[in-house]
Structures are given as C-alpha cells and as structure tokens.
Amino acid sequence: MIYEILVLDLDGTLTNSKKIITEPTKKALIEIQEMGKKVVLASGRPINGVQPLAEELELGRFGSYILSFNGARITQCSTGNLIYNKVLPQGVIEPIYQIAKQYEGVDIITYQDENIISGLKPNEYTEKEKNINKMRIKPVEHFPEYIDFPVNKLLIPGEPTILEEIMEVLKKKFHSLLNIYRSEPFFLEIMPQKIDKAYTLQKLLSSIGLTADQMICCGDGYNDLSMIEYAGLGVAMENAQTIVKEKADYITRSNDEDGVLYVIEQFMRT
Numbered sequence: 001m002i003y004e005i006l007v008l009d010l011d012g013t014l015t016n017s018k019k020i021i022t023e024p025t026k027k028a029l030i031e032i033q034e035m036g037k038k039v040v041l042a043s044g045r046p047i048n049g050v051q052p053l054a055e056e057l058e059l060g061r062f063g064s065y066i067l068s069f070n071g072a073r074i075t076q077c078s079t080g081n082l083i084y085n086k087v088l089p090q091g092v093i094e095p096i097y098q099i100a101k102q103y104e105g106v107d108i109i110t111y112q113d114e115n116i117i118s119g120l121k122p123n124e125y126t127e128k129e130k131n132i133n134k135m136r137i138k139p140v141e142h143f144p145e146y147i148d149f150p151v152n153k154l155l156i157p158g159e160p161t162i163l164e165e166i167m168e169v170l171k172k173k174f175h176s177l178l179n180i181y182r183s184e185p186f187f188l189e190i191m192p193q194k195i196d197k198a199y200t201l202q203k204l205l206s207s208i209g210l211t212a213d214q215m216i217c218c219g220d221g222y223n224d225l226s227m228i229e230y231a232g233l234g235v236a237m238e239n240a241q242t243i244v245k246e247k248a249d250y251i252t253r254s255n256d257e258d259g260v261l262y263v264i265e266q267f268m269r270t
C-alpha cells in the first residue's frame with residue numbers, strides 16, 4: 001500500500017519529552033511533503049496551541065492540515081479555510097458550569113484567540129494546559145455570560161478522582177448531546193456529540209479524495225484510539241497507553257527515540 005497521508009498526535013507522539021520536534025523528524029516530515037504527501041497534526045489542543053508546530057513543519061507551504069480540539073475543527077494551513085467545524089450547543093454551557101462549580105478545586109475552561117478562558121479558579125492543571133499550549137490564562141466572572149461566541153469544546157481540569165465523579169454526572173445528563181471523556185486523568189473533555197479524531201478524519205479524507213487505507217495515524221493516548229483503529233495503518237508509540245498498543249497495527253519506537261521518523265522510514269519512503 002502507498003500511504004499518502006500521515007496523521008500525528010502531538011504530545012507523546014510527534015514531540016519528545018522536552019516538547020520539541022527533533023531535527024531528523026522535522027527534516028523527514030518536510031521531505032515527505034515535498035514528495036506530495038500530506039501531514040495532519042491531530043490534537044486536543046486549540047488551534048493556537050498547534051499553530052507554532054505547524055509553522056515549524058511548513059504545513060502552510062505544502063497545503064497540509066491541523067485537526068484541533070480532538071476533531072471539532074480541521075483547518076487547511078495554506079488558506080486558513082475550515083474543512084470542518086463543529087461547536088457545542090450554546091444551551092449546555094450554563095448547566096455544565098453550574099455542575100462544575102459544585103466540586104472543590106476544579107476549573108472550567110475554553111479558548112478565545114490566544115487566551116484560555118478560566119471560569120472558576122485556575123488550578124495546577126489549568127497551568128499545565130497553559131504551558132502545553134503557550135497561551136495566557138484569562139480568569140472571568142460569570143463564565144456562561146462571557147461565552148457569547150461559538151466554542152468547540154470545554155475542558156474541566158482537576159484531580160482525577162473528582163473528575164471521575166463529574167464525568168458520570170455529565171454523561172447521565174448530556175449523553176444524547178455531548179461526547180464526554182478524559183483525554184488525561186486530570187483533563188475532562190466536553191465535546192460535541194460523535195466528535196473524535198476518526199470521525200473528523202473521515203470528513204477530511206472525503207474532501208481530498210483519499211481513503212483510510214492510504215492513511216497512517218500515530219498516537220499514544222486514549223483520544224488517539226479512534227483514529228488508530230480507523231487508519232489503514234494504526235501506529236502506537238512504544239510509550240503509548242497499553243490499550244492503544246493493543247489496538248494498533250504496529251508499534252514504533254518511543255517519542256524520545258524518533259518513533260515518528262522510524263514510521264516514515266519504514267512505510268512512507270518505499
């Protein structure tokens with residue numbers, strides 16, 4: 001099979017433990033784009049959190065793509081056009097906020113331009129999200145009133161045991177409206193219904209005339225499972241969660257051993 005599109009999770013996959021793309025991996029990703037292959041950076045991060053890496057890999061020059069918010073949005077990098085964009089129903093923000101504020105120590109956040117909008121009180125996990133995305137935290141009063149613009153997702157950062165409880169409450173109340181899951185033990189994602197990385201990659205493939213058989217997807221975490229199972233070649237990093245390795249077609253080296261580069265050498269240069 002000739003693979004035409006390479007989809008990469010970021011943290012724990014494309015970037016190493018220092019959150020950087022190594023020079024050999026960067027060089028290889030630019031080279032395969034020069035060959036006509038497409039690269040997709042697929043992340044739970046907001047668009048502003050992915051853009052610096054997209055620029056580093058010259059995705060705009062080659063017409064490659066950013067899949068942000070775990071699949072709620074796909075952007076064509078050379079034009080800025082949205083291939084797909086799904087937002088939360090406006091009516092869910094107030095009740096979700098009211099539920100979250102009942103729990104000690106959690107925050108509720110969304111994203112606006114270069115800001116992380118914090119609706120309760122920033123905690124250590126809000127700070128973690130800030131550092132991952134290199135964005136500013138903007139605390140606001142009256143969070144539901146402030147959010148008068150379309151949002152692709154909400155995130156509740158907090159202690160894992162508390163988030164487990166909140167997740168069950170939210171799933172019971174919003175099971176027919178929203179997709180609710182933890183991307184990390186300390187991050188509770190609240191997404192539009194049916195949205196995950198695989199669902200949105202289907203939209204992308206149909207828009208550019210490719211099939212899943214022509215696609216390689218690489219990841220390490222729970223939110224990568226759907227695309228790894230959907231891809232023609234689903235690849236887990238050596239450092240991936242156990243369930244991700246079990247579902248993958250192939251296990252590459254870890255993110256600290258240029259695992260993405262190894263995939264390119266094995267499957268995209270032949």
